[in-house]
Amino acid sequence: MRVSSKAHYGLRMMTEFAKAYGAGPLSIAEVARIEHLPLAYLEQLASQLRRGGLVESTRGVHGGYALTRPADQISVLNVVTVIEGEVSPVECVSHGYVTGTCQREGECASRGLWMRLKQSIDAVLSQTTLAELVADQSLIDSMAPAPAEASR
Amino acid sequence: MRVSSKAHYGLRMMTEFAKAYGAGPLSIAEVARIEHLPLAYLEQLASQLRRGGLVESTRGVHGGYALTRPADQISVLNVVTVIEGEVSPVECVSHGYVTGTCQREGECASRGLWMRLKQSIDAVLSQTTLAELVADQSLIDSMAPAPAEASR
DNA sequence: ATAATTCTGACCATGACAGTCGGGATTCTC
DNA sequence: GAGAATCCCGACTGTCATGGTCAGAATTAT
Numbered sequence: 001m002r003v004s005s006k007a008h009y010g011l012r013m014m015t016e017f018a019k020a021y022g023a024g025p026l027s028i029a030e031v032a033r034i035e036h037l038p039l040a041y042l043e044q045l046a047s048q049l050r051r052g053g054l055v056e057s058t059r060g061v062h063g064g065y066a067l068t069r070p071a072d073q074i075s076v077l078n079v080v081t082v083i084e085g086e087v088s089p090v091e092c093v094s095h096g097y098v099t100g101t102c103q104r105e106g107e108c109a110s111r112g113l114w115m116r117l118k119q120s121i122d123a124v125l126s127q128t129t130l131a132e133l134v135a136d137q138s139l140i141d142s143m144a145p146a147p148a149e150a151s152r
Numbered sequence: 153m154r155v156s157s158k159a160h161y162g163l164r165m166m167t168e169f170a171k172a173y174g175a176g177p178l179s180i181a182e183v184a185r186i187e188h189l190p191l192a193y194l195e196q197l198a199s200q201l202r203r204g205g206l207v208e209s210t211r212g213v214h215g216g217y218a219l220t221r222p223a224d225q226i227s228v229l230n231v232v233t234v235i236e237g238e239v240s241p242v243e244c245v246s247h248g249y250v251t252g253t254c255q256r257e258g259e260c261a262s263r264g265l266w267m268r269l270k271q272s273i274d275a276v277l278s279q280t281t282l283a284e285l286v287a288d289q290s291l292i293d294s295m296a297p298a299p300a301e302a303s304r
Numbered sequence: 305a306t307a308a309t310t311c312t313g314a315c316c317a318t319g320a321c322a323g324t325c326g327g328g329a330t331t332c333t334c
Numbered sequence: 335g336a337g338a339a340t341c342c343c344g345a346c347t348g349t350c351a352t353g354g355t356c357a358g359a360a361t362t363a364t
Contacts, residue, residue: 001239003269004352005353006351012262015261028310029309038353040355043310044354059361060308060362061362062364063308063310064309076265084153089153109286109292112288116280117276121153121272123272125269128265133261136261140260156320158320158322180340180341190323190324192325193323196323198341202342211330211340211342212331213330213333213340215332216341
């Protein structure tokens with residue numbers, strides 16, 4: 001029951017795009033520098049995010065990526081779904097599940113449990129938007145500008 | 153974000169033990185027959201469940217496994233944890249996490265999110281007990297004893 | 305032209321997952 | 335005591351996802 005670091009990286013990248021929203025595209029080279037993540041890997045993730053419709057790209061010298069819509073309209077669930085696929089604890093509760101694929105379907109007592117679990121996860125992830133993550137970050141930054149002298 | 157079928161198998165095995173609770177040990181051969189799961193694989197899982205303290209074993213001819221406590225005192229979270237380890241979307245919110253391991257800790261805005269997610273998952277899984285799963289199953293069975301002639 | 309960028313596909317190493325196998329230890333039954 | 339049923343354990347294996355790297359092509363600003 002864990003989120004891949006792939007998705008985690010993707011989310012970090014998206015928060016950088018969110019911070020830069022409105023100020024032109026942000027290159028993944030910048031993201032890699034700020035977040036200390038491998039550039040070549042981010043390239044792949046950025047492509048996925050673009051194909052998923054969350055960002056749009058500009059090529060060439062001052063190119064980069066930018067969110068396709070404001071940060072408060074992109075949830076963490078959106079990001080995770082694009083990168084990891086649908087959140088689903090077991091196959092039989094996922095969206096594209098074909099009824100009858102699992103022959104134990106009729107007598108399966110745990111399916112209700114898994115559906116509750118999925119709903120619960122979806123709820124948490126869809127309630128949080130990139131805008132909130134950015135806001136939280138700013139708050140943290142303003143509270144502790146210099147970690148070594150916290151009580152200043 | 154998914155539960156391994158390993159954990160799923162483990163849970164199915166545990167519900168069988170729950171059904172047999174109080175009537176002597178149940179062999180994994182029986183479990184394999186009832187649930188249509190590979191016997192050799194179940195052996196491994198059963199060992200893990202025993203080491204995790206959820207079941208106790210009896211060797212020899214009429215041996216098998218039995219829950220160490222009543223089914224209403226074993227949650228799904230107990231089972232999943234024993235088999236998959238602690239439920240934790242990212243390392244930095246797990247129980248044994250050593251403060252400072254993640255150098256981005258201070259400035260990490262998403263940690264709060266992951267903690268909420270973990271709590272949400274834990275809540276769902278710990279609220280459901282094996283006893284409830286068994287009860288749900290009985291309900292299902294009583295409603296549809298013969299699928300081909302449902303209205304009898 | 306050249307430098308900065310995105311875009312794409314191929315490649316790779318590692319580990320988890322799902323499962324098998326062989327054989328040993330224990331205990332009941334006859 | 336022999337045999338059968340059962341748990342116990344470690345080793346092995348094939349497949350797949352993860353977490354990357356790399357080389358080069360396409361595009362665009364300067």
